[in-house]
Amino acid sequence: MNQILLVEDDPSLGESLKSFLVKEGFNIDWVQQLSEARKRDLMDYSLVILDWMLPDGQGIDFLKEIKEKNIGIPVLMLTARVDLIDKVLGLESGANDYLTKPFEPRELLARVRVQMRTSHKIEEITLLEFSELRINLERREVLLQESAVEMTKMEFNLLTLLAGSPGRAFSREEILNKVWGFESYPSTRTVDTHILQLRQKIGDNYFQTIRGIGYKFNA
Amino acid sequence: MNQILLVEDDPSLGESLKSFLVKEGFNIDWVQQLSEARKRDLMDYSLVILDWMLPDGQGIDFLKEIKEKNIGIPVLMLTARVDLIDKVLGLESGANDYLTKPFEPRELLARVRVQMRTSHKIEEITLLEFSELRINLERREVLLQESAVEMTKMEFNLLTLLAGSPGRAFSREEILNKVWGFESYPSTRTVDTHILQLRQKIGDNYFQTIRGIGYKFNA
């Protein structure tokens, strides 16, 4: 789990950063546009390195999207500007760290390691366990009474969102935002269908309908 | 909850940092020596701001001690040196962030907030508690004397509006605007009906009629 999503439009900087970090043992997925970055499933990464200015939008907008999803993935922002305002704005928007260009690769490396280190602590919660149900976030596996249950991508993401906060009520909109993301807007009925799938796979009891709102997971 | 241990030997810098952070709502415990800092119980704090050089030892030594204890408290290092080596060394030794003097107070503030945010999740007000009644906004649950009371969507919304400001009088129009929204305009009698439902479910005492106006919630 040392996968990093690098969002940087400058080809030469991106290339050198990638090769530098790869040498240090990280797995780098380098994209040059926000539109590309939005297609990625953030669950697959343990850190996002995000440029401030990008051809198709502000990096800070993407940052806000990430933080609203509340996945807990750390974000390290890069900027060419020396403006303190930008710096503060970035950090207050939820960035975990900030680096001003030009910077030394070794400082970047150090700060990357800090983020990996601190986020790894949160990653300790890779198991959600209930009476008959066990969800392994790291392996993306679901066990029902010791036997594996196959889950599709959306099913698994939906399940972990709900099961990650048992008892908490989720509105359909919140679910769409956090599981599907901002760029795709399926109808709210899509949520129902996937809930149906989950109910069929692991039983009705876990999922409680909250009429007019959405659903909640009961342990 | 927002207690910060500031370890800084320079009197003028320490004083100005302390007053600045106090103004921002933090509780600052400022010590000028490592020996003083070591006497403190780190459990009492949610962040340590640590100078690199101190009269009775290196700040980085204290940093290592903290990290070896594995308490999980974040540390923000300060240094007068511009040496990249120091920076990297500090971060690799377990510091969560790093600032090189001179720095802007606002940048310090932003980085402090980042640390506070990631370490201590600020608990949101999701509970309304009264003598026999507990309302959990997150779970959308209502407990009356420890036993759950089923609520429909409108009932729950109405209850939380009134119970959110106990003693405050709400006119029917205000209630309609805030619970039902602007687009739908049911008659004001609808409010009465829902108040009736609530009275039947959790007792008459909580809801007081204000003739000619509307209702208020009494704790």
Place this chain on the structure above:
DNA sequence: AAAATATTGACACTCCACTGACAAAAAAAG
């Protein structure tokens, strides 16, 4: 290409938000 998955739309069914009517209570008027 085929297979797996995601999404939409349709239908039936349930439930509850809302209305309207009347009773009861309070306030105002006489």
Place this chain on the structure above:
DNA sequence: CTTTTTTTGTCAGTGGAGTGTCAATATTTT
């Protein structure tokens, strides 16, 4: 105090919104 007027309490019936379900279509993956 009595009567009239206004406001609120109460309840049952109904229409419509919300949901479960499944099949059909679109999309992605293999």
